[in-house]
Amino acid sequence: MAKTWLITGTSSGFGKELAQIVASKQDTNLVAAARKMEDLNYLDQFDSNKIKKVIIDVTNQSEIKDAVSKAKEKFGTIDVLVNNAGLGYFSTIEESDMDQVRYMFEVNVFGLANMTNAVLPIMRTQKSGVIVNLSSALALTTLPTMGFYSATKYAVEGYADTLRQEVADLGIHVMNVEPSGARTNWSGRSSNKVVPNISDYQEFGNSIVHVSDSVTGAPGNPQKIAEVIYNQIEDNEVIPEHLPLGQFAYEGGLGNLENLISEIKSRQEISLSTDDSLLGEKYEL
Numbered sequence: 256m257a258k259t260w261l262i263t264g265t266s267s268g269f270g271k272e273l274a275q276i277v278a279s280k281q282d283t284n285l286v287a288a289a290r291k292m293e294d295l296n297y298l299d300q301f302d303s304n305k306i307k308k309v310i311i312d313v314t315n316q317s318e319i320k321d322a323v324s325k326a327k328e329k330f331g332t333i334d335v336l337v338n339n340a341g342l343g344y345f346s347t348i349e350e351s352d353m354d355q356v357r358y359m360f361e362v363n364v365f366g367l368a369n370m371t372n373a374v375l376p377i378m379r380t381q382k383s384g385v386i387v388n389l390s391s392a393l394a395l396t397t398l399p400t401m402g403f404y405s406a407t408k409y410a411v412e413g414y415a416d417t418l419r420q421e422v423a424d425l426g427i428h429v430m431n432v433e434p435s436g437a438r439t440n441w442s443g444r445s446s447n448k449v450v451p452n453i454s455d456y457q458e459f460g461n462s463i464v465h466v467s468d469s470v471t472g473a474p475g476n477p478q479k480i481a482e483v484i485y486n487q488i489e490d491n492e493v494i495p496e497h498l499p500l501g502q503f504a505y506e507g508g509l510g511n512l513e514n515l516i517s518e519i520k521s522r523q524e525i526s527l528s529t530d531d532s533l534l535g536e537k538y539e540l
């Protein structure tokens with residue numbers, strides 16, 4: 256039976272690339288979600304029998320419920336959920352606008368959780384499914400002015416690593432994709448930017464001023480990224496838990512994690528000194 260993919264944020268970037276790949280395959284159905292129906296006109300070139308266009312703002316529970324029920328009605332299942340919709344934010348921590356930061360958390364973290372909760376009952380019933388989260392290289396390492404964006408993606412990592420354990424016995428896989436900078440609208444119209452006013456942070460201003468307002472010259476190729484994501488789900492016996500993509504994710508992520516491992520190891524004595532008794536076979540909190 257054909258697998259059904261539901262992808263959020265298919266108006267542009269990774270979501271649009273992935274939607275076109277799924278739509279072009281014989282044996283996959285596509286539920287393409289966007290905030291505006293007209294943004295999905297590009298799908299009209301594909302077989303409409305295997306495509307359902309739906310409106311989803313991931314912060315809107317009733318749109319999510321309605322879209323998931325329409326998808327289920329048309330295709331009977333949802334086999335792959337791609338939590339792709341997301342925003343960026345460029346600012347030093349101290350100068351960040353907390354309303355904008357809260358909204359980014361609504362989309363990047365709670366929106367992703369809203370979608371997952373709407374689809375999990377279907378996947379639990381069918382005892383199979385894959386949940387793909389567009390995390391970021393900035394959930395493996397960090398950069399000045401990207402702190403609150405990283406915080407949303409680190410939140411996604413902690414959420415997903417826990418969910419994976421809870422649903423593993425139900426036949427449901429959870430894959431986090433951690434792309435490096437790629438040529439989408441993410442750092443353009445999908446990001447608010449606050450150039451530092453505080454003189455102590457002037458050195459970080461350049462990195463924000465030079466962020467393009469449109470598609471950047473970042474090395475990541477969105478089409479290649481979408482192809483890798485598709486192939487890891489459809490052509491791979493073992494679905495990865497993590498998929499770091501691009502040099503920054505690979506080298507920056509490894510460097511940061513190696514530092515963390517070495518720091519944890521160097522604190523072994525003090526770390527183990529704070530328990531009253533030695534740990535048994537299992538951790539107890």
Ligand SMILES: NC(=O)c1ccc[n+]([C@@H]2O[C@H](COP(=O)([O-])OP(=O)(O)OC[C@H]3O[C@@H](n4cnc5c(N)ncnc54)[C@H](OP(=O)(O)O)[C@@H]3O)[C@@H](O)[C@H]2O)c1
Pocket residue numbers: 263264265266267268269270289290291294311312313314338339340341342343362366389390391392433434435436437438439440441442444445473475
């Ligand atoms: N490009 C990168 O360098 C990069 C690197 C690592 C991770 N990521 C992540 O990749 C994901 C996709 O971003 P992208 O790079 O493809 O950027 P993009 O081209 O700007 O696409 C972002 C998508 O998210 C949608 N979206 C924003 N807010 C939404 C909401 N409230 N509800 C539903 N959809 C919403 C946008 O829809 P509208 O058109 O309606 O605004 C758009 O379809 C994001 O989660 C981003 O954080 C990007």
